[in-house]
Each structure stands twice: as structure tokens, then as C-alpha cells.
Amino acid sequence: xxxxxxxxxxxxxxxxxxxxxxAEKLGFAFYDKDIIKLAAQESGLAADYLTQAxxxxxxxxxxxxxxxxxxxxxxxxxxxxxxxxxxHVLLSRVINDIANRESCVIVGRSSNYILRNxxxxxxxxxxxxxxxxxxxxxxxxxxxxxxxxxELERTERARASYYRHYSGLNWGLxxxxxxxxxxxxxxxxxxxDIITRLAQTI
Amino acid sequence: xxxxxxxxxxxxxxxxxxxxxxAEKLGFAFYDKDIIKLAAQESGLAADYLTQAxxxxxxxxxxxxxxxxxxxxxxxxxxxxxxxxxxHVLLSRVINDIANRESCVIVGRSSNYILRNxxxxxxxxxxxxxxxxxxxxxxxxxxxxxxxxxELERTERARASYYRHYSGLNWGLxxxxxxxxxxxxxxxxxxxDIITRLAQTI
Numbered sequence: 001x002x003x004x005x006x007x008x009x010x011x012x013x014x015x016x017x018x019x020x021x022x023a024e025k026l027g028f029a030f031y032d033k034d035i036i037k038l039a040a041q042e043s044g045l046a047a048d049y050l051t052q053a054x055x056x057x058x059x060x061x062x063x064x065x066x067x068x069x070x071x072x073x074x075x076x077x078x079x080x081x082x083x084x085x086x087x088h089v090l091l092s093r094v095i096n097d098i099a100n101r102e103s104c105v106i107v108g109r110s111s112n113y114i115l116r117n118x119x120x121x122x123x124x125x126x127x128x129x130x131x132x133x134x135x136x137x138x139x140x141x142x143x144x145x146x147x148x149x150x151e152l153e154r155t156e157r158a159r160a161s162y163y164r165h166y167s168g169l170n171w172g173l174x175x176x177x178x179x180x181x182x183x184x185x186x187x188x189x190x191x192x193d194i195i196t197r198l199a200q201t202i
Numbered sequence: 203x204x205x206x207x208x209x210x211x212x213x214x215x216x217x218x219x220x221x222x223x224x225a226e227k228l229g230f231a232f233y234d235k236d237i238i239k240l241a242a243q244e245s246g247l248a249a250d251y252l253t254q255a256x257x258x259x260x261x262x263x264x265x266x267x268x269x270x271x272x273x274x275x276x277x278x279x280x281x282x283x284x285x286x287x288x289x290h291v292l293l294s295r296v297i298n299d300i301a302n303r304e305s306c307v308i309v310g311r312s313s314n315y316i317l318r319n320x321x322x323x324x325x326x327x328x329x330x331x332x333x334x335x336x337x338x339x340x341x342x343x344x345x346x347x348x349x350x351x352x353e354l355e356r357t358e359r360a361r362a363s364y365y366r367h368y369s370g371l372n373w374g375l376x377x378x379x380x381x382x383x384x385x386x387x388x389x390x391x392x393x394x395d396i397i398t399r400l401a402q403t404i
Contacts, residue, residue, distance in 0.1 A: 010377070052218040082373070122387075127377045172376050173327045175386060178378035185324075185404060194396065 002026070003199050006111040008163075010172075012133030012141070014183045014191075015126035019107040021192035024168060026199060029104040041095045071177045089165055112177060113167035120154045122199050125180040126191065129170065132184035144154075156181040205230070205401050206301045206323045208313040210365075212374075213357040214335030214343070217328035221309040223394035228401060231306040233297075238311060242296045283311045288350075290368055314379060315369035324401050327382040328393065329374065334386035 005022060014179020016032055031039070074197035081089070092114045098104055099115055106115075112123040128136075133152055137143045143151050160171035174180050180200065181191045207224060211217020218234055225232035233241070283291070294316045300306055301317055308317075314325040329340075335354055339345045345353050362373035376382050382398065383393045 033373050125382075126375050156299070174327050174374050174376040174379070174382035175384075177376070177382070180327075180379070180382035181375075182380040185380050190403065194400075198388070198396075201392070 001096045002103050002120055004103065004115060004118065005124060005195065005199055006115060007105060007107045007124045008110070008112050009107070009125060009126040010128060010133060010176065011159060012152060013126045013128040014136060014188045015124075016107050017188050018126055018181075018183060018191045018195070021054060021149045022195045022199070023105040025196040026103070026105075026194060029098075029102050031098060031104055031108075032107040032119050033109060036091055036094055036098075036106070039098065057147060094128045110163050110166050113163070113169065122179070122195070122202065123177045124195055125172070125174070125177040126183050127180065128184035167189065204305050204322055206305065206317060206320065207307045207326060207397065208317060208323060209307060209309045209326045209328060210314050210379065211309070212327040212330060212335060214338045214354060214363060215328045215330040216338060216390045217326075218309050219390050220307070220385060220393045220397070221307045222381075223390065224397045224401070225307040227394060228305070229397040231300075231304050232309075233300060233306055234309040235311060238293055238296055238300075238308070239301065240290050249252050258348055312368050315365070315371065324381070324397070324404060325379045325399055327374070327376070327379040328385050329382065330384060330386035343390075354385055 003026075005019070005026075005028070007015050007019040007022075009018075017030070017064065022028070064099050066158055086197055088109075091109055095106060095111050095114050098106065099118065099121070112121075112125075116123075130152070134148050135147045137152055163169065163171045172173050179195070181194065183191050186194070205228075207221070207228075209217050209221040209224075221234070222232055224230075245255070247375075257378065278361065290311075293311055297308060297311065297313050297316050301320065301323070311320070314323075314327075317323050318325075336350045339350045339354055340347050365373045371378055381397070383396065385393050388396070
């Protein structure tokens with residue numbers, strides 16, 4: 001049976017790595033931000049917009065009603081919206097297409113919210129203590145130690161803001177996911193094992 | 203090695219049941235609200251106060267600094283505080299005593315916050331979709347169907363308020379727990395299995 005696993009994650013929590021390991025264990029396709037962008041480009045939907053895509057959406061009012069309605073009724077045109085919103089709508093379409101097509105692991109892009117009404121999804125949130133996230137940002141992402149804390153705060157703020165902007169929900173609430181894991185305590189491999197086992201049994 | 207598992211849970215999510223099953227699987231002692239009260243009474247600390255104990259703390263400012271300081275410096279006297287706060291302080295002492303003494307599962311009473319600085323704890327949060335919680339409140343707790351929704355909202359508000367009052371933290375944030383689980387998707391037995399396995403491996 002087809003299964004779609006979405007992974008939302010705090011910056012530096014290792015969530016992307018956990019997603020990749022999970023996909024390998026299950027033999028599922030793996031999609032992160034870059035591959036989703038690529039898929040959108042290849043679909044011909046969004047090549048003009050995606051070069052400037054990022055998650056640095058500044059505040060503003062929530063769009064979750066208009067985006068929901070858009071897909072249901074086709075009554076809004078992406079071209080009349082600000083560029084970040086156009087990008088999000090196009091990526092949402094690509095994420096829905098991917099989820100319709102194959103068993104996969106999708107990391108980021110509010111994919112748990114975009115796919116919230118499907119019943120073949122396992123929605124995962126990965127977080128970690130601050131020290132573990134700083135360590136990963138410095139060691140694995142190559143951020144200079146003196147900038148790490150500021151970079152962590154900036155990215156977490158941007159991610160929470162992006163999520164709230166497009167979903168209308170607060171970032172990091174357990175109830176918006178089927179399982180949330182502290183990768184700092186369990187480690188990346190054990191987290192991937194837990195998710196893999198759950199995906200096989202539900 | 204001694205292990206302490208704390209379980210915080212949404213009303214009607216089956217978290218208490220999951221805690222009980224987990225304790226049985228692991229051969230650990232099990233403490234919920236009533237047993238903690240009993241322990242406090244037996245210790246002779248709080249018999250006068252505990253008859254009126256409940257979680258219906260109304261708003262008010264956060265107490266987490268004074269409670270933290272109290273245990274560190276002994277500079278506050280429980281007798282000068284409002285009764286719900288006295289009860290909470292005494293229960294906190296009992297919970298700390300229990301955690302020092304034996305491997306156990308402790309349900310409720312902000313025990314994840316009270317024991318947050320220990321390194322032998324696994325902190326769990328259990329939640330469920332609203333429909334599943336209503337079903338359990340009606341079928342298992344015997345709340346009349348027509349009152350169930352109101353009772354759910356009232357208890358969730360009270361629980362969030364209690365938690366915020368004593369911890370200074372928002373209720374239901376994934377990052378305040380090592381693992382959060384949707385009991386509606388996985389079922390009680392599977393949740394207990396997941397927690398049991400994790401408690402054995404960390």
C-alpha cells in the first residue's frame with residue numbers, strides 16, 4: 001500500500017537526514033526542498049518563479065483559506081498573488097502530485113499541512129535541544145561558530161513564520177503531527193528506525 | 203538502570219491507559235494523580251490540603267520561578283502561598299521523591315516539567331484527534347454525549363492553564379517532550395509498545 005511520510009523539522013535537528021535514512025530503509029522516493037523545486041521546474045509550472053524561492057516569508061496575514069479554496073474551486077489565479085505565495089501554491093501542487101504518485105518521504109515546505117486531509121500519510125516532527133542543533137549547524141552545515149546562534153534563531157523564526165503564514169497554525173505543536181521526536185536524545189538512526197517501523201504497521 | 207517515564211496527555215487521549223500498560227510491560231511502578239495524592243498524604247506532608255486538590259487553577263501569573271527557587275534555597279514557605287500552589291509544591295516534592303526511589307511511570311501533574319533537569323527521564327506527550335477524545339470521554343468516562351464537547355474544552359483549558367501556571371511553558375509544544383504520539387492513529391497498545399521499546403534502549 002502507498003504511504004507518504006512528511007517530515008517537518010527544526011533547523012539543525014537532523015530531520016532531513018532522518019528523512020533520507022527512512023526513505024532508504026523503506027525503499028521510498030525522497031523529496032526535500034531542492035528536489036521539490038526541481039520537480040516544479042520540470043513540470044513547467046514555475047520555472048520563472050522558483051529561482052528566488054526561499055522560506056523567508058515575512059509575517060503578514062494567513063493565507064490558508066485562500067490556498068485551500070484555490071485548489072477546491074479554482075477561483076483564484078496564482079498570477080495575482082505575491083511571488084512567495086505563487087511559489088508556495090505551485091509547490092503545493094507538486095507535493096500533491098508526488099503524494100498521488102508514489103510512496104515517498106517529503107521533507108519540509110509545510111507538507112504535513114498541505115497533505116493534512118489524506119489518510120495515507122504519516123506526519124512527523126523532529127526537534128532537538130538547542131546545543132545539539134548548534135553543534136550540527138557548525139559541524140555539518142559549516143556555519144562559523146560565532147554566527148551559529150544568530151543563524152539558528154533567524155532560521156527558526158523564518159520557518160515558524162512560513163508555517164504560520166501558509167497553514168494558520170502555530171509551529172511545533174505536537175497535535176499537528178502523528179509523532180514528534182527529540183533527535184538529540186534518540187539519535188538520527190533510532191529516529192529513522194522508529195518512523196520506518198510505524199510506517200510499516202499503520 | 204533506573205528509568206522514569208513521565209506522561210502528559212490531552213484529556214480523553216488515553217494517555218493514562220498508555221502509561222499503565224507501559225508500566226506493566228516494563229515492570230515499573232505506576233503513579234497517576236490519585237496515587238501521587240495518596241503518597242503525599244502518607245508522607246504526612248499534605249493531608250490537610252489535598253482533599254481540595256484539583257487541576258482547575260485559574261489563570262494568574264506564572265509561578266515557575268518561585269517554585270524553582272523554593273527548592274533551591276528554601277527561602278519561601280509553602281504556608282504563605284495560595285492553597286493550589288501549596289498543593290502543587292507538595293506534590294512536586296513527592297514526585298521528586300518517587301523519581302529518586304524507583305523506576306516508574308508518572309502520569310500528569312506537569313511531571314515532565316518538575317523532573318526536567320534529570321537525565322534518567324523519558325518525557326512523553328499523548329494527544330489524539332478531537333473525535334477520538336470525545337468518543338473516549340463518552341464511552342469510557344461516562345460523560346453524557348450532550349455534555350462531552352463542553353467537558354472536553356473545559357478540561358483542556360484547565361489543563362493548559364495549570365501547565366502554563368506552574369511551568370511558564372505553553373501546553374502541547376513538541377519540544378518540551380522527548381516523544382509525542384497521536385494515540386488516535388496508532389492505538390493505545392502500539393503507543394505503549396513504542397514507549398516501552400524506547401525506555402529500554404536509551
